[in-house]
Amino acid sequence: MLDMTTMKLEKITERARRYDDACGTAHGLELLGERWALLIVRELMLGPRRFGDLRSDLRGLSANVLTQRLETLEAAGVVRRRKLPPPASVQVYELTEWGYEAEPVIQTLGRWAARSPGHDPQLPISAVSIMLSFRTMFAPDRRPGFDAIIGYQTGDERRFRIALSSDTLMVRRVETFEDADAILIGPPQALAAAAYGPGLQALEEQGMLRLQGSRDIATRFLALFELPPKADIETRVPGLT
Amino acid sequence: MLDMTTMKLEKITERARRYDDACGTAHGLELLGERWALLIVRELMLGPRRFGDLRSDLRGLSANVLTQRLETLEAAGVVRRRKLPPPASVQVYELTEWGYEAEPVIQTLGRWAARSPGHDPQLPISAVSIMLSFRTMFAPDRRPGFDAIIGYQTGDERRFRIALSSDTLMVRRVETFEDADAILIGPPQALAAAAYGPGLQALEEQGMLRLQGSRDIATRFLALFELPPKADIETRVPGLT
DNA sequence: CGGCATCCGGGAAGATACTG
DNA sequence: CAGTATCTTCCCGGATGCCG
DSSP states (O other): OOTHHHHHHHHHSSSOOOOOOHHHHHHHHHHOSSSTTHHHHHHHHSSSHHHHHHHHHSSTOOOOHHHHHHHHHHHHTTTEEEEOOOEEEEEEEOHHHHHTTHHHHHHHHHHHHTTOOOOTSSSOOOOHHHHHHHHHHHHSOOOOSSSSEEEOTTTTEEEEEEOOOSSSSEEEESSOSSSOSSSEEEHHHHHHHHSSSSHHHHHHHHTTTTEEEOOOHHHOOOOOOOOOOOOSSSOTTTTTO | OTTTHHHHHHHHHHHHOOOOOOOOHHHHHHHHHHHHHHHHHHHHTTTBOOOHHHHHSSTTHHHHHHHHHHHHHHHSEEEEEEEEOTTOOOOOEEEEHHHTTTHHHHHHHHHHHTOTTTTTTTOOOOOOHHHHHHHHHHHOOOOOOOOOEEEOOOSOOEEEEEEEEEEEEEEEEEOOOOOEEEEEEHHHHHEEEHHHHHHHHHHTTTTSSSEEEEEHHHHHHHHOOOEEEEEEEOOOOOTTO
């Protein structure tokens, strides 16, 4: 207790194990390669979150590990902690500008791994994950050809607004839906199943997902997304030494 | 020895710690997120390598960890082990087709991390790393506007051929240089310094790098690459909740 | 309750030595 | 050269408790 300063210094000096490699990838692994680190960044990708939010979003992540990751990420300049002004006066964690630029890392890894034979899309998923997966999977050929605002509301009252135009998809958190053409309400896993699995109607019938507004817009929106085909592991690559 | 089967089964059953998360990114971390795994994939990215090659390319990686990573990567379908036909009869490790598709993961992470204030490009680097960094950094605006074949030879007789045209850059390992306009010879770190640091002339004067063939081509080639600017960590992102 | 420290058990990483 | 065996160290994850 008396020796607060020394303790802090030890913490900061205590650097992650290095790879001793000039390659940018190796340095990236020093920054984001520790267990949970990249997933914490993922959860911050759509705006600031509180300590407890992160804990509940990332099941299996214990408090002490979260504390340590946030310290490391902050020291690296990826995350910043901020105190919201009164009366909220809560502390939140947010990405720095450079931290937000890590989204392509998350997307590229996710797109590649979705082709893994071992990938199970049935597992639980966070709201941010699906929103990011929409961003990730939007790029492909099948462009909407229509404009729309879709709302998504989780069980615990978090709301996301997806603005769709003929060639862009923008996602952000909102407090209220103002202009949504269609609103989907339900746990993230249900939305995932509606987009990538059994489809909207099946999920509604199971009582997992609720729709407000245009069914046509919602259906056409959900049809935009598709998981990439599984990789064929047997094929050998020709022509490489 | 008698119980080979049981041992194999244990090995395969022994699964990496999971995240229990349907997000593709989380699954990607289960596949490539363990320490050293992605760097092993990187070293295989330009063709098969032997166990000992990998050990010497990745300083600090011990044999038992390498063994275990290769097993895990093989079980995941990222890596395949192959016995070269006699008289070579050596065992090599190579990526599966899907494994080769992980290159964007390496590139994206590397490009992002190169902007880190903590990134030190002076550290040792492997030959494959630089070749991949050329591929990674080629995309930007400054297109060559000329065609050329550049050769690179490491200290230990490994040779890479870089084919440059007005809008593509192709790298592959070769046994001999047949048609190179310019050949650079020296340790990987020297080539890195020539491209991203002090430049060709300085490295030649230090006796670290040797040039054969067209100096003009070599100079123009090396001028194509540049590290991205460091990130500004202080700036706050506006407009996010 | 949010944030953080401490203690502990299990397991992964690292170094070294050893074997075919 | 290609791994295996063993030992030590340290990280991860869970539980608990302190303090604002």
